[in-house]
Every structure is written in structure tokens, then in C-alpha cells.
Amino acid sequence: MSSATPNAGGEHKLEQEDFEPRILVFCCNWCSYAGADLAGVSRLQMPPHFRVIRVMCSARVDPEFVLRAFQKGADGVLVAGCHPADCHYIGGNYRTRRRIALLRILLQQFGFDPGRLKLEWISAGEGERFQKTIVEFTDVVNELGPSPVRGGD
Amino acid sequence: MPEDTNIEKKPRIGVFICHCGSNIGGFVDVKAVTEYASTLPDVVYATDNLYTCAEDGLNNIKESIKEHNLDRVVVSSCTPRTHAPLFQRTCEAAGVNKYMFTFVNIREHCSWVHMKEKEKATQKAKDLVRMGVARARFLEPQEETKIDVTPAALVVGGGVAGMTAALSLANMGFPVHLVEKEKELGGFVKNLHGLMMTKKSANEAIQPLIDKVNAQKNITQYVNSHVATVEGFIGNYDVSIGTEGSESKEVKVGAIIVATGAIPLVPEGLFGYKEHPNVVTSMEFEELCNKKEIPKLKSVAFIQCAGARGQKVSYCSRICCNVAIKTAINIAENRDNMLGATEEKAEAEAGQVVEEPAAEMKAEDEGLERRRRRRGRGRREADEAADEGGAPSSGVEITVFNRDVMAYGVEHELEFNKAREKRVKFIRYLPDNLPKVSTKDGKLEVGYFHETLKMERTMPVDMVILSTPLVSQPDAATLSQLLKVPLGQDGFFQEAHVKLRPVDFATDGVYVCGTCRGPADIAEAASQASAAASRAAIPLANGYVQAEALTSRVDETKCTGCGTCVEVCPYGALRKNDDGISEVIVAACKGCGCCGATCPEGAITMTHYTDQQLLAEAKAALEEV
Ligand SMILES: Cc1cc2nc3c(=O)[nH]c(=O)nc-3n(C[C@H](O)[C@H](O)[C@H](O)COP(=O)(O)OP(=O)(O)OC[C@H]3O[C@@H](n4cnc5c(N)ncnc54)[C@H](O)[C@@H]3O)c2cc1C
Ligand code: SF4
Ligand code: SF4
Numbered sequence: 001m002s003s004a005t006p007n008a009g010g011e012h013k014l015e016q017e018d019f020e021p022r023i024l025v026f027c028c029n030w031c032s033y034a035g036a037d038l039a040g041v042s043r044l045q046m047p048p049h050f051r052v053i054r055v056m057c058s059a060r061v062d063p064e065f066v067l068r069a070f071q072k073g074a075d076g077v078l079v080a081g082c083h084p085a086d087c088h089y090i091g092g093n094y095r096t097r098r099r100i101a102l103l104r105i106l107l108q109q110f111g112f113d114p115g116r117l118k119l120e121w122i123s124a125g126e127g128e129r130f131q132k133t134i135v136e137f138t139d140v141v142n143e144l145g146p147s148p149v150r151g152g153d
Numbered sequence: 154m155p156e157d158t159n160i161e162k163k164p165r166i167g168v169f170i171c172h173c174g175s176n177i178g179g180f181v182d183v184k185a186v187t188e189y190a191s192t193l194p195d196v197v198y199a200t201d202n203l204y205t206c207a208e209d210g211l212n213n214i215k216e217s218i219k220e221h222n223l224d225r226v227v228v229s230s231c232t233p234r235t236h237a238p239l240f241q242r243t244c245e246a247a248g249v250n251k252y253m254f255t256f257v258n259i260r261e262h263c264s265w266v267h268m269k270e271k272e273k274a275t276q277k278a279k280d281l282v283r284m285g286v287a288r289a290r291f292l293e294p295q296e297e298t299k300i301d302v303t304p305a306a307l308v309v310g311g312g313v314a315g316m317t318a319a320l321s322l323a324n325m326g327f328p329v330h331l332v333e334k335e336k337e338l339g340g341f342v343k344n345l346h347g348l349m350m351t352k353k354s355a356n357e358a359i360q361p362l363i364d365k366v367n368a369q370k371n372i373t374q375y376v377n378s379h380v381a382t383v384e385g386f387i388g389n390y391d392v393s394i395g396t397e398g399s400e401s402k403e404v405k406v407g408a409i410i411v412a413t414g415a416i417p418l419v420p421e422g423l424f425g426y427k428e429h430p431n432v433v434t435s436m437e438f439e440e441l442c443n444k445k446e447i448p449k450l451k452s453v454a455f456i457q458c459a460g461a462r463g464q465k466v467s468y469c470s471r472i473c474c475n476v477a478i479k480t481a482i483n484i485a486e487n488r489d490n491m492l493g494a495t496e497e498k499a500e501a502e503a504g505q506v507v508e509e510p511a512a513e514m515k516a517e518d519e520g521l522e523r524r525r526r527r528r529g530r531g532r533r534e535a536d537e538a539a540d541e542g543g544a545p546s547s548g549v550e551i552t553v554f555n556r557d558v559m560a561y562g563v564e565h566e567l568e569f570n571k572a573r574e575k576r577v578k579f580i581r582y583l584p585d586n587l588p589k590v591s592t593k594d595g596k597l598e599v600g601y602f603h604e605t606l607k608m609e610r611t612m613p614v615d616m617v618i619l620s621t622p623l624v625s626q627p628d629a630a631t632l633s634q635l636l637k638v639p640l641g642q643d644g645f646f647q648e649a650h651v652k653l654r655p656v657d658f659a660t661d662g663v664y665v666c667g668t669c670r671g672p673a674d675i676a677e678a679a680s681q682a683s684a685a686a687s688r689a690a691i692p693l694a695n696g697y698v699q700a701e702a703l704t705s706r707v708d709e710t711k712c713t714g715c716g717t718c719v720e721v722c723p724y725g726a727l728r729k730n731d732d733g734i735s736e737v738i739v740a741a742c743k744g745c746g747c748c749g750a751t752c753p754e755g756a757i758t759m760t761h762y763t764d765q766q767l768l769a770e771a772k773a774a775l776e777e778v
Contacts, residue, residue, distance in 0.1 A: 068768060
């Protein structure tokens with residue numbers, strides 16, 4: 001990834017001058033990915049540190065994906081799915097919720113701050129919520145600093 | 154982690170990066186991204202297009218596939234949600250399987266949301282392209298399966314909606330099994346007296362439909378019946394129908410329509426209901442009309458939203474305002490027939506309660522009447538005050554206590570104005586100050602706060618009619634579980650998409666219409682039913698469905714038969730075979746990946762979204778470059 005450029009990103013709060021957080025976002029195809037698209041169509045600006053991976057359902061996010069991501073140096077992982085009861089696949093997102101709760105505990109045991117993993121419900125109509133989630137989560141990750149894998153704590 | 158050794162044949166990837174005019178090009182250095190793409194592993198060709206989706210962009214893809222012998226394609230442009238099918242068709246036209254295509258979104262997720270940071274947006278675009286290429290390296294061609302469809306349908310519920318749907322399908326030539334739990338067809342409309350905006354009685358309106366259903370040879374009716382079990386998936390359902398007092402019957406159908414209707418809320422504990430015999434629901438009032446048992450009426454009060462919009466249920470029931478308007482007009486117009494119906498029964502029976510239009514209406518031409526009624530609109534506020542004490546033309550005081558009147562659309566609004574012409578009073582209340590029903594010396598009265606006059610008032614009345622909302626059938630959950638289709642938070646059946654797919658369920662092969670989907674009047678229920686029937690007719694008429702190759706696959710050598718996947722699959726697409734090993738019913742699987750993420754043995758692969766592909770994408774996102 002690039003090193004920090006002094007002027008860019010001036011609008012966003014950076015804890016450390018040259019910390020460029022790496023944030024992975026798993027979006028379900030039916031709601032959150034569409035919500036992210038809507039944020040784009042509405043030209044809602046947000047910090048450029050997140051990378052979206054599309055999955056059909058948030059329940060597709062295998063705990064292994066999340067753990068591997070942290071192992072490979074992700075500073076934050078966001079899983080975004082349909083609102084409860086709105087899931088395209090009936091109740092997939094309920095499973096996601098339980099799974100993420102467990103993963104948080106696991107992460108803590110591995111020495112990661114559980115705040116580095118976030119679950120959010122974002123519908124296809126919630127472009128603003130997508131933006132808000134990215135802005136806030138980027139702030140949180142900035143606050144936490146680089147992941148332990150990348151020499152932070 | 155995926156290893157390069159897993160790739161059998163060396164991939165030949167082509168990357169096409171779009172400027173989208175200046176939509177991407179204005180905020181991302183597309184040339185730099187293209188140059189970067191050409192350095193990525195297995196990329197044999199990378200280029201940029203002004204508009205990849207335009208004719209020359211698509212031709213460029215096709216020609217490049219031939220020229221560079223590409224076996225997979227990455228397009229980096231807008232969103233797969235709108236453009237993937239176009240590019241996939243282009244690939245197929247040039248002989249590349251559509252599953253060998255990857256979409257990278259650098260517009261919605263990049264150039265449009267990082268418009269003030271070209272350098273960082275360019276870096277992000279490079280990262281996204283790297284992720285897409287990493288995924289593309291692990292793609293595999295897929296075959297889509299064709300599944301045969303049994304050309305017959307099951308319709309559950311024999312109300313207006315169910316009968317309309319059954320008739321349309323039967324008229325198209327498909328055998329239909331129509332299941333009704335009551336002893337006869339007709340549904341809720343059978344309980345009604347008169348209908349809105351027609352001079353017909355409810356019975357006169359519904360009977361012709363019942364007759365048509367009876368005459369249609371393609372429809373097999375099952376009354377006093379219920380759906381006992383359902384197995385299968387689109388095109389191939391095995392349904393068992395249980396009928397009171399006889400053996401259950403097995404039928405095979407290709408599509409299912411749910412039309413089980415709704416019932417009005419019983420306002421237990423609200424507005425003196427059950428405490429005084431003359432506090433009735435609007436449904437009970439219709440029944441009293443039918444039985445000609447209306448007591449002597451000089452003053453009637455309607456209370457709208459009784460139990461709705463934040464009381465017992467959260468939603469607006471949509472039809473009750475129009476039902477109240479209909480009933481109010483009926484009372485006003487037929488005062489003489491209604492008054493003292495019990496005491497002067499002979500007189501009441503002599504006259505039809507609904508039929509007679511008011512005398513002055515007959516005289517005028519319709520256009521004039523419409524204009525006149527529309528003008529009535531602006532007078533509402535003034536009337537509320539002025540009407541107090543004014544003598545109603547009909548001789549019956551009719552007051553509709555409401556939060557706001559949902560007389561949506563031109564026709565209903567004209568009815569609303571007509572009611573006001575008849576001196577029906579509409580008095581507004583606020584949700585934190587509900588009207589109070591009580592008795593004084595054995596006589597009913599309604600206490601309320603008059604918002605315009607800003608004072609507490611009391612009104613003696615002969616009868617209170619509570620407009621209660623439609624609520625879901627108490628047994629809706631049973632059917633929802635049998636069919637594996639969802640109920641929304643209010644207990645009504647939930648469609649796939651409220652705007653784009655209003656009569657489909659997310660599960661293919663099952664459709665929904667009428668009030669089981671949410672409050673609706675007869676016209677709305679009937680149009681939904683026609684829509685549902687034509688949606689259901691698509692697979693029936695085609696005779697097959699094409700299943701997207703996004704499904705799970707079980708590795709029999711790894712599966713231990715623990716059954717976890719069978720339990721988590723929301724579509725019942727997994728079952729244990731005779732050896733106790735899990736197997737996928739390809740036609741039923743929707744490819745959500747729930748099972749894949751849950752299997753403790755790693756025995757399940759998701760086609761086109763394999764662990765390998767997704768991990769490669771994630772790893773590429775986090776690479777140091
Ligand atoms: C007081 C009142 C007045 C109304 N007045 C008017 C009016 O004037 N004009 C107008 O347009 N609309 C009016 N409506 C609305 C109208 O009743 C509905 O629009 C209409 O009934 C909807 O038809 P449906 O077929 O969807 O449901 P329903 O008429 O409710 O029919 C559903 C059928 O499914 C059956 N069923 C239910 N569950 C099952 C099961 N599990 N298995 C098998 N069968 C099942 C039921 O027995 C019923 O026969 C009024 C409603 C109310 C409450
Ligand atoms: S969860 Fe895995 S091991 Fe268990 S039955 Fe399903 S496929 Fe087999
Ligand atoms: S991918 Fe989803 S629908 Fe398909 S078998 Fe697995 S859990 Fe069921």
C-alpha cells in the first residue's frame with residue numbers, strides 16, 4: 001500500500017501522521033453492497049482506506065476469512081449485511097450476528113482489540129448509513145492505530 | 154491460503170479499465186491503473202476504454218479475447234449490480250464462460266466517494282484491480298443447470314385474491330389446486346355488506362367470481378382443507394393437502410401462490426369495546442347491516458385507527474378510512490331504512506339498505522357532481538367548527554374521529570368529499586389524546602379534545618364504530634415455515650422487494666398476493682393476484698428454470714454427516730443421503746454460503762465464491778506494494 005502523502009486525507013482525523021489504516025469490508029450483495037453503491041451515486045465522500053469484498057450473504061463470511069485478514073495485517077474488518085428480518089436469504093444475518101460476537105472474543109484472546117471487528121446492518125437504501133459507518137469505523141481504527149501484526153498494539 | 158500450484162493451467166487474464174467519461178477518469182489516473190494492471194501476475198493484456206459498456210468497448214473485449222487468447226476477463230468500472238450481465242454476455246459471445254468474469258467497482262466505491270483525493274483514489278483503484286485479478290486467477294467455468302417444471306399450481310386461500318389468481322392461471326390452461334380452510338370460497342368479502350364506490354352488495358360483487366371458479370374445469374377445489382406438508386423447490390413441489398373428514402391428497406405443482414388474507418383486530422380493552430353492546434368494530438357493523446339489526450341511530454361516532462398506528466400494531470391499515478367513509482355515506486343515505494331497524498323490522502326489510510342513491514345526486518350530471526365534490530375539500534377546517542350543532546341533512550349525526558383521513562387517490566377523495574357533503578363530521582384527535590368512550594346514565598358518550606376549538610367536549614352517541622386494522626392470520630407462521638418464506642415484522646408475508654418485486658417471494662417459485670401481504674382493498678388484492686399469477690406462469694409456461702451456478706457443493710470424502718449444514722440452510726437445500734452424508738439439492742440452493750461458512754469439516758465449497766477466491770481477494774487487499 002502507498003505511504004502517506006502529507007496533504008491528502010487532510011479532512012479526516014489521523015491519529016498518527018503516516019498511519020494509513022487498512023480496512024476490509026465484507027458486503028452482502030443484496031443490501032450493503034447496494035447501500036455502498038447508493039453512497040457512490042449520491043457522491044457521499046468518505047476516507048479512502050476501505051476495500052470492499054462482495055459476498056452473496058453476510059453469513060458467507062467464514063470466521064476464517066476474518067482471522068486470516070487480521071493475520072495478513074488488516075487494521076480493521078467490517079462485515080455489513082441486511083437488517084435483521086430483511087435478509088435476502090431469510091435469516092442468514094442472524095447467524096452472522098452470533099458468529100461475529102464469538103469472533104470478537106476470539107480476537108481479544110489473540111491480542112487484538114475487539115473494536116477492530118465491526119458488524120453493521122446497512123440496507124440498499126441506506127447510502128448515508130454506509131458513509132457514516134465508514135467514517136466512524138475509520139476513526140475508530142485510526143484511534144486504535146496499526147494492528148499488532150503491523151507492529152502496533 | 155491459496156497457492157499458485159492450485160492453478161492447473163496458467164490463466165490468461167485480460168483487464169479492461171473504464172474511464173466512464175470523466176466519472177472515473179476525472180478522479181482516478183486511469184492510465185496509471187492500467188499500467189499497473191499489466192504488471193500483475195497472469196495478466197496478459199490490460200487496456201483502458203472511454204466507455205467499456207459502449208459498442209466499441211464491448212467489441213474491444215471480444216477482439217482482445219481472440220487476439221490474446223484470454224481465458225478470463227476483469228472489467229474495472231461501475232457496479233456489477235447493473236452491468237455484470239452485459240459484460241458476461243459479451244464474454245460468452247467470444248467463447249469465454251460467463252463465470253470466468255470478474256467485476257471491479259472503481260466508480261461507486263472509489264472515484265465517486267473520493268473525489269478530492271486523486272492520488273489516494275488512484276492507489277485504491279490499483280488495490281481493487283489487484284484484488285479482482287487475484288480472484289480471477291482462481292475462477293472456474295460453471296455449467297448452469299436446467300430444471301424441469303411441473304406445469305401446475307397450488308393456490309392457498311379462496312378469497313378475492315386466491316380466486317382471481319387461480320382463475321388467471323386456469324384460464325391460461327394450467328391445472329390449479331385451490332385450497333380454502335373454510336367451508337366455502339369467498340373469503341372476507343362474504344362478511345361484508347356493501348362495497349365502497351359501488352352500489353352493489355358485497356355478495357353480488359363476489360358471487361360472479363365464485364361462479365367462474367366453479368365453472369372452470371382446470372381448478373380443483375379443496376374446502377375445509379389445509380396444506381399439510383410441502384417438499385421440494387421451484388418447478389417440483391410435492392404438496393399434501395389435508396381435508397376435514399377425508400384422506401389427505403398428494404399433488405405435484407411447479408409454483409405456489411399464497412393468498413390467505415387477513416383478519417380485523419379485535420380491540421380487546423380499547424374504547425369500551427365489550428363493555429357496552431353498542432361499541433362495535435366496523436366488521437361487526439357490516440354484519441349487523443346484513444342481519445338488519447342496526448339499533449335506532451340518531452348519532453354515530455367512528456373512531457379511526459382503533460388499535461393501529463402505535464397502539465396495538467404500528468402500521469396504518471390503509472383501508473379503514475375508506476371503509477368508514479363508505480359506511481358513513483351508507484348511514485347518511487339510508488337513514489330512513491336504518492333507523493329503528495330492530496323495532497320497525499318490517500319497514501327495514503321492505504327497503505334495501507345500500508341501494509338508494511340520495512335523491513339530489515340522481516339529478517345532476519356526473520362531471521358537475523365531481524367538480525362540486527372536489528371543491529368541498531378546502532372547507533374542512535372551517536366545517537369542523539361550523540358543523541358543531543349544525544343540523545345534518547340526513548338527520549343522523551355522524552362523526553368520524555380520526556388522526557388524518559387516508560382517502561388516497563382521486564376516487565377515494567371524491568368519496569371523502571361526498572361524505573362531507575352529507576354533513577359527516579371529521580374531527581381530528583392526536584395520538585396522545587385519544588377519544589374516550591364512556592356511559593352516563595346508561596347512555597354512550599364520547600369525550601374528546603377538539604383540536605380546532607382547543608377544548609374538551611363530550612358527545613352523546615347511540616353507537617360507536619371502531620375502525621380496527623387488518624392483522625395477519627394467526628396461523629400465518631405455520632404456512633410461512635412450511636413454504637420457507639418470510640413474515641415481516643408485522644406478521645404479514647414479506648415480498649422479495651417492496652418496489653421491484655412486490656408479488657414474488659425471495660424464494661423462487663412462491664408468490665404472494667392480497668391482504669396476507671398487508672392491508673389492501675378488493676381492487677388492490679385483485680390486481681396483485683393477476684400479477685402473482687403472471688409471475689407464476691413464467692416458469693410454468695417455459696417448462697424449465699435455469700438455475701444460476703451459485704450453489705454449494707459437498708465433498709463427500711470430507712463430510713462427517715454431522716448435519717450442521719442441513720440445520721442452517723434457510724432453503725432446505727441440503728439433505729442427508731442414504732449414507733448419512735450431506736447432499737445439495739442444486740435447484741433449491743440459493744448460494745447464500747451459510748452452510749459453507751458453518752461446516753466444521755470444510756467439506757462445503759461455494760461455487761464462484763470459493764474460500765480460495767475470497768481469501769485470494771482479501772490477501773491481495775492487504776498486500777504491501
Ligand atoms: C370491515 C371491512 C370492510 C371492508 N370493506 C371493503 C370495501 O367496501 N371495499 C373493498 O374493496 N374492500 C373492503 N375491505 C377489504 C377486503 O375485505 C379485502 O381487500 C379482501 O378481503 C382481500 O381479499 P383476500 O383474498 O386477499 O383475503 P381474504 O378475503 O381474507 O381471503 C383469504 C382466504 O384465505 C383463507 N385462508 C386463510 N388461511 C388459510 C390457510 N392457511 N389455508 C387455506 N385457506 C386459508 C381464508 O379462509 C379466506 O377465505 C374491507 C375490509 C374490512 C375489514
Ligand atoms: S456441515 Fe459439513 S460435515 Fe456436517 S453434514 Fe454438512 S457437509 Fe457434512
Ligand atoms: S448455500 Fe445456502 S441455500 Fe445453498 S445449501 Fe448452503 S445454506 Fe442452503
